[in-house]
Amino acid sequence: MQLTIDKRSVVARKGEYLLEVAQRNGIEIPALCHHPAVEPWGGCRLCMVEITHPDWKGWTGLVTACLYPVQDGLIVSTDTKKVHQVRAGVLDLLLARCPGSSLIQNLARQYGIEETSFTPRKAPDLCILCGLCIRICEKIGASAISSIGRGVEKLVSVPYETVATAACVGCLSCANICPTGAIAFSESEHCRTIWSRNFELVRCEECKAVIGTPEQLEHFARRSGLDRSYFTKCDSCRNREAAARFVRVTF
Amino acid sequence: MHLTSPEALKRLKSQLVRQRKENKSVITVCAGTGCVACGCAAVSAAFREALKENHLEEKVEIKTTGCHGFCERGPLVVMRPEGIFYQRVKPADAKQIVEKTIKQGKVIEKLLYRDPQTKQLLTYEKDIPFYNKQERLIFGMNGHMDPTSIQDYITLGGYQALGRVLVSVHPDEVIEEVKKSGLRGRGGGGFSTGRKWASCRQAEGEPKYIICNADEGDPGAFMDRSLLEGNPHAVVEGMIIGAYAIGSHDGYVYVRNEYPLAVKNLNIALAAAREYGLLGADILGSGFSFDITVSRGGGAFVCGESTALMASLEGKIGEPRAKYIHTVECGLWEKPSTLNNVETWANVPTIIEKGADWYRKIGTENSKGTKVFALTGKVNNTGLVEVPMGIPLREIIFDIGGGILDGRAFKAVQTGGPSGGCLPESALNLPVDFDTLTEAGSMMGSGGLIVMDDRTCMVDVAKYFIHFLLEESCGKCVPCREGLRQLHEMLEEISRGEGGVGTLDGIERLCSVMEQGSLCALGRSAPNPVMSTLRYFRDEYLAHLEAHRCPAGVCKALINYSVIEENCTGCVVCKRACPAEAITGEKNQVHKINSEICTRCGICLAVCKFDAILVE
Amino acid sequence: MTLPRAPLQQILTKYPPKESSLIMVLQDVQDAYRHLPLELLVEVAKALEVPKAKVIAVATFYKAFSLEPKGEVEIRVCRGTACHVRGGLLIMDEFKRLLGIEEGETTSDGKYTLEAVNCVGTCAMAPVVVVNDTYYGSMTVNKLNRILRATKSSKTADAAREETE
Numbered sequence A: 001m002q003l004t005i006d007k008r009s010v011v012a013r014k015g016e017y018l019l020e021v022a023q024r025n026g027i028e029i030p031a032l033c034h035h036p037a038v039e040p041w042g043g044c045r046l047c048m049v050e051i052t053h054p055d056w057k058g059w060t061g062l063v064t065a066c067l068y069p070v071q072d073g074l075i076v077s078t079d080t081k082k083v084h085q086v087r088a089g090v091l092d093l094l095l096a097r098c099p100g101s102s103l104i105q106n107l108a109r110q111y112g113i114e115e116t117s118f119t120p121r122k123a124p125d126l127c128i129l130c131g132l133c134i135r136i137c138e139k140i141g142a143s144a145i146s147s148i149g150r151g152v153e154k155l156v157s158v159p160y161e162t163v164a165t166a167a168c169v170g171c172l173s174c175a176n177i178c179p180t181g182a183i184a185f186s187e188s189e190h191c192r193t194i195w196s197r198n199f200e201l202v203r204c205e206e207c208k209a210v211i212g213t214p215e216q217l218e219h220f221a222r223r224s225g226l227d228r229s230y231f232t233k234c235d236s237c238r239n240r241e242a243a244a245r246f247v248r249v250t251f
Numbered sequence B: 001m002h003l004t005s006p007e008a009l010k011r012l013k014s015q016l017v018r019q020r021k022e023n024k025s026v027i028t029v030c031a032g033t034g035c036v037a038c039g040c041a042a043v044s045a046a047f048r049e050a051l052k053e054n055h056l057e058e059k060v061e062i063k064t065t066g067c068h069g070f071c072e073r074g075p076l077v078v079m080r081p082e083g084i085f086y087q088r089v090k091p092a093d094a095k096q097i098v099e100k101t102i103k104q105g106k107v108i109e110k111l112l113y114r115d116p117q118t119k120q121l122l123t124y125e126k127d128i129p130f131y132n133k134q135e136r137l138i139f140g141m142n143g144h145m146d147p148t149s150i151q152d153y154i155t156l157g158g159y160q161a162l163g164r165v166l167v168s169v170h171p172d173e174v175i176e177e178v179k180k181s182g183l184r185g186r187g188g189g190g191f192s193t194g195r196k197w198a199s200c201r202q203a204e205g206e207p208k209y210i211i212c213n214a215d216e217g218d219p220g221a222f223m224d225r226s227l228l229e230g231n232p233h234a235v236v237e238g239m240i241i242g243a244y245a246i247g248s249h250d251g252y253v254y255v256r257n258e259y260p261l262a263v264k265n266l267n268i269a270l271a272a273a274r275e276y277g278l279l280g281a282d283i284l285g286s287g288f289s290f291d292i293t294v295s296r297g298g299g300a301f302v303c304g305e306s307t308a309l310m311a312s313l314e315g316k317i318g319e320p321r322a323k324y325i326h327t328v329e330c331g332l333w334e335k336p337s338t339l340n341n342v343e344t345w346a347n348v349p350t351i352i353e354k355g356a357d358w359y360r361k362i363g364t365e366n367s368k369g370t371k372v373f374a375l376t377g378k379v380n381n382t383g384l385v386e387v388p389m390g391i392p393l394r395e396i397i398f399d400i401g402g403g404i405l406d407g408r409a410f411k412a413v414q415t416g417g418p419s420g421g422c423l424p425e426s427a428l429n430l431p432v433d434f435d436t437l438t439e440a441g442s443m444m445g446s447g448g449l450i451v452m453d454d455r456t457c458m459v460d461v462a463k464y465f466i467h468f469l470l471e472e473s474c475g476k477c478v479p480c481r482e483g484l485r486q487l488h489e490m491l492e493e494i495s496r497g498e499g500g501v502g503t504l505d506g507i508e509r510l511c512s513v514m515e516q517g518s519l520c521a522l523g524r525s526a527p528n529p530v531m532s533t534l535r536y537f538r539d540e541y542l543a544h545l546e547a548h549r550c551p552a553g554v555c556k557a558l559i560n561y562s563v564i565e566e567n568c569t570g571c572v573v574c575k576r577a578c579p580a581e582a583i584t585g586e587k588n589q590v591h592k593i594n595s596e597i598c599t600r601c602g603i604c605l606a607v608c609k610f611d612a613i614l615v616e
Numbered sequence C: 001m002t003l004p005r006a007p008l009q010q011i012l013t014k015y016p017p018k019e020s021s022l023i024m025v026l027q028d029v030q031d032a033y034r035h036l037p038l039e040l041l042v043e044v045a046k047a048l049e050v051p052k053a054k055v056i057a058v059a060t061f062y063k064a065f066s067l068e069p070k071g072e073v074e075i076r077v078c079r080g081t082a083c084h085v086r087g088g089l090l091i092m093d094e095f096k097r098l099l100g101i102e103e104g105e106t107t108s109d110g111k112y113t114l115e116a117v118n119c120v121g122t123c124a125m126a127p128v129v130v131v132n133d134t135y136y137g138s139m140t141v142n143k144l145n146r147i148l149r150a151t152k153s154s155k156t157a158d159a160a161r162e163e164t165e
């Protein structure tokens, strides 16, 4: 099907969402709670765009691009005055929540905000509650972290260490997906620490690069059905080996 | 008893009606949560005792019914068939009622209701202004039946609509009838019920689900509770008819956690309906099957929102999701689902029974039928009132409600709960219907009407609702979660008299972002209480900001308590009650409040019998 | 201290072992144990095959649940709109002062828990207080004192009401 984004005609398949289509066509829409690895969620409200349709008799609507299903003939504008106002408002609020986040500072600056017009949160951290970490952890099948509480009091954590840290495999997926770097972790020679828990490190048999924690590799082996021995080398060593085999066969 | 055909149901009804005719006088004791709170259980027990003493158990029946609506006057007792209305009945009165009213036909004056305006004593229920302006289409049965008795419901004509539909009406025709009736959802949005059903019927996917929204989170509304407690079968019958029309076999009722009696009565009703062959497999021998599961909510206002409610039914946290694909296509467990409010479901049997044409005659052009309102706050008669759509607010508040408490001045009426707004005197002549209230900057919502007098501060009311929403926001999206935090902060400042006039512009800007940017209707309508008070009571905000005064005498930082010397009798009641020990004065001498120590808790004002405390 | 497991086992047999039973199971556990003990949550998670983290998310999202044990006498002060405009705040403040605890807290002897609820559905009798399962309408500071006195001598609900009328 065919739709128009910022006056450009683009092609889309049924079942896609506006944000994917825009990104594929190099049209930029800011988004903080979206990541291709997980289902869209619609929490940050930054990806707002204005839509209309020739059949809608002039009616327009503000929708989140990450969740709006494409539709033939849809006309999308990603930078109208209304869109700008809502995004600026959202960023102003986020800046009050996380004044220390350079990501938010930079985004806010793009919308003309140097300093928040609201009251900054007392004792702020870097978490914007975008929910990406929880969703990725669920996606990899660990579900070790969750939201605790609700509303303004909500936070993300490994609930009650003794209870649920058992589920954390130390894979760092959450820390890597976090847009603001709010999830702290550290790694030394033999030890990785995340969510206040220490993990041993497994290194590649060949090059000695870190490939993960024993719990993580165990988990991945179980989930993928591959043998545990598959996870003894790092990806690049494994690729190099495969390539070498390939060369031998063809010659 | 297991009924296997609509004819069998009809026969049962005639048999029950015949039995009732030869029957005796009935003492109906209201046993809704309101009257339970006033101790009606003891009253029923006392009646039972008194009847026994007089050897009248056989001749007189005691019926404990659901809520009659006039909770304020509870415990309520109505003597039928005469319709003599006794109010604030104590267990000790039972004996006298039996001996005087039942045996000698005499009316006991001290238990009658006195009209606060005409000062007249009124004997009969039908003469009481609170009742006689109402049109009790949905609520009327409550006072006449024991909600735990399916036979009572059947006697009053219950389940006949279902019986007829199952054998002789095609599902599409049921939907047409509901569409034609003009019924709009009573849960707040006012969406056409018939259209919702039609989309769900057409949607692809199996199974389809039917859900009844009994979460009633709006603080100050209790009609859904009273319906479920007082007439659960009407809701059940409505749901079965809906299920038949849509083609669903599984239903859910999501009941608010704070409503134990509603859950109990509903479960009794469901069990009885199953036993009578009205629910479960092969209903009335028609081949159609449908059953209902009751789910207790977990205590979250946001779970009244359709997608959050469905998430909650699935066992998840109640976070709403985008509705760009409607729940009628993709709802509970991603299947087509129809969600309607308790009162909406309860309207269905009446519409089918009496026909859409009859129903359409009640109400206004675009809002048909009646609406049950919970009339509360600073008004003389509080309780549940059912009125035809289109009746002016003034009639509800002044005729049915009997005017403002203590003869004070009316200031505003809050409609629509946390998503609604406050309407001033000038709006009192507006006809109450979905569209008019929305235009006036408020909402029909679930039907809470909270009356406020000149001692209610509009800044405080706005702050109250924002605080409520702050605690109830699910926290998923930024504009609602962070916006409410900031909005509350700003209103706190105003109530302390801090900030400048610029604060109001800031509030308006923030409200616009929340309205347009929030994910669900909780966040999108959260600004309403603030915007409506700003629209109609801007001066009061300015008084806080510029003159540092709270005209209603509510905002603690801006008021002072003092003693009005002429009125003070030196009775020492306030002095003893003051927790801060801020009041001095000897007995029979004028007292004094030390405003340095005074915490503005208001206890002296509450205990003073001589109007001698001044707040300004 | 280990908790008796029998009530939990019985609750678990009442519902199908799947995610949609979670909230109902937690409701029953809350009723039986007066709170949601962490050790039981782990077992609920296992029995319903729901990740522990999700159980915790649900247990902390809904107001009906509490991870801390509640007091023997649970006092719920209505903070609904109708009660608010009729002076519910004053009642709350007075309970706080007399019990020496804040909203949501339990006295150190485990006797009283003070909570705010948003409307219990008896708004016509505002302001309302619910003590365990007994409703008290048209609350005043005086009535409040009498209720507290009655709960101290752990009288039955009806006796307490007689006294407060």
Ligand SMILES: Cc1cc2nc3c(=O)[nH]c(=O)nc-3n(C[C@H](O)[C@H](O)[C@H](O)COP(=O)(O)O)c2cc1C
Residues within 6 Å of the ligand: B184, B185, B186, B187, B188, B189, B190, B191, B193, B213, B214, B215, B216, B217, B218, B301, B302, B303, B304, B305, B306, B339, B340, B341, B342, B344, B345, B446, B520, B521, B522
């Ligand atoms: C925050 C929020 C709370 C709601 N609470 C309720 C409620 O308690 N009861 C209700 O029936 N509808 C409530 N609604 C409206 C429902 O989402 C839904 O529109 C309604 O139940 C549909 O039924 P109806 O068409 O019969 O009104 C609420 C909506 C929102 C956004």
Ligand code: SF4
Residues within 6 Å of the ligand: B302, B319, B320, B472, B473, B474, B475, B476, B477, B478, B480, B481, B518, B519, B520, B521, B522, B523, B524
């Ligand atoms: S608007 Fe509020 S309640 Fe609705 S999804 Fe957003 S945070 Fe949750």
Ligand code: FES
Residues within 6 Å of the ligand: A030, A031, A032, A033, A034, A041, A042, A043, A044, A045, A046, A047, A048, A064, A065, A066, A067
């Ligand atoms: S990316 Fe769409 S709302 Fe966050």
Ligand code: FES
Residues within 6 Å of the ligand: B219, B220, B221, C078, C079, C080, C081, C082, C083, C084, C118, C119, C120, C121, C122, C123, C124, C126, C127, C128
């Ligand atoms: S507002 Fe208190 S009971 Fe409804």
